[in-house]
Amino acid sequence: xxxxxxxxxxxxxxxxxxxxxxxxxxxxxxxxxxxxxxxxxxxxxxxxxxxxxxxxxxxxxxxxxxxxxxxxxxxxxxxxxxxxxxxxxxxxxxxxxxxxxxxxxxxxxxxxxxx
Amino acid sequence: xxxxxxxxxxxxxxxxxxxxxxxxxxxxxxxxxxxxxxxxxxxxxxxxxxxxxxxxxxxxxxxxxxxxxxxxxxxxxxxxxxxxxxxxxxxxxxxxxxxxxxxxxxxxxxxxxxxxx
Numbered sequence: 001x002x003x004x005x006x007x008x009x010x011x012x013x014x015x016x017x018x019x020x021x022x023x024x025x026x027x028x029x030x031x032x033x034x035x036x037x038x039x040x041x042x043x044x045x046x047x048x049x050x051x052x053x054x055x056x057x058x059x060x061x062x063x064x065x066x067x068x069x070x071x072x073x074x075x076x077x078x079x080x081x082x083x084x085x086x087x088x089x090x091x092x093x094x095x096x097x098x099x100x101x102x103x104x105x106x107x108x109x110x111x112x113x114x115x
Numbered sequence: 116x117x118x119x120x121x122x123x124x125x126x127x128x129x130x131x132x133x134x135x136x137x138x139x140x141x142x143x144x145x146x147x148x149x150x151x152x153x154x155x156x157x158x159x160x161x162x163x164x165x166x167x168x169x170x171x172x173x174x175x176x177x178x179x180x181x182x183x184x185x186x187x188x189x190x191x192x193x194x195x196x197x198x199x200x201x202x203x204x205x206x207x208x209x210x211x212x213x214x215x216x217x218x219x220x221x222x223x224x225x226x227x228x229x230x231x232x
Contacts, residue, residue, distance in 0.1 A: 004158070031218070033218065033219075035220075040224075040225075041224060041225070042119075042205050042207075042222030042223050042224050042225050043159070043205070043220075043222050044222070045219040045220065045221070048218060048219070056218075056219055058219065090158055090159065092159075094218060103149075103161060103164060104159075104161075104218065104220065105161075106151075106158040106159040106160070107158050108156075108157055108158040109157075109158050
């Protein structure tokens with residue numbers, strides 16, 4: 001059973017650019033969520049995808065967008081990068097269906113630096 | 116509003132000593148509660164979780180946590196720490212829903228644990 005994998009692990013962008021981060025969910029998991037973890041802070045929920053549709057969003061602007069593919073892998077896209085977007089971006093997956101046990105399995109993250 | 120408070124930003128204990136990390140939450144309904152650990156440069160690993168039932172839950176690596184509804188607390192404990200326990204620890208709260216929906220976890224700021232030899 002493979003875990004959650006993310007790519008790239010590190011990347012550097014300049015202000016105003018766009019970035020795409022990728023995530024492969026754990027085998028058998030059809031629900032993916034993304035979190036932003038700024039330095040010295042706890043993770044903050046960006047959004048969740050279930051069966052290729054966004055079904056929950058945190059307090060992030062529309063320039064943060066995502067996709068989920070039929071194989072349940074996912075992308076996080078951020079447009080018009082700002083300095084404050086510098087953070088560790090974590091992808092988490094879980095099995096869908098009921099009951100909702102809520103347990104999330106996290107990848108190791110993609111560290112984005114915006115200069 | 117949902118929130119999690121971890122009052123201690125940084126704790127230092129000696130190897131072999133006992134440990135307690137504090138967590139207080141504010142939530143409108145009965146929550147699911149979690150403790151995650153994060154080693155430097157790594158993602159989050161689940162230590163333990165509370166959904167219902169026995170308020171003392173056991174986790175991996177010898178950790179346990181006790182849910183106290185009256186105090187809105189979910190403190191993490193370990194009777195004897197090892198040098199490998201040095202890491203960042205996060206308490207989180209989520210909805211105890213049985214419907215399919217956004218499983219948004221709200222995390223605390225984290226407590227950094229340092230172990231003295």
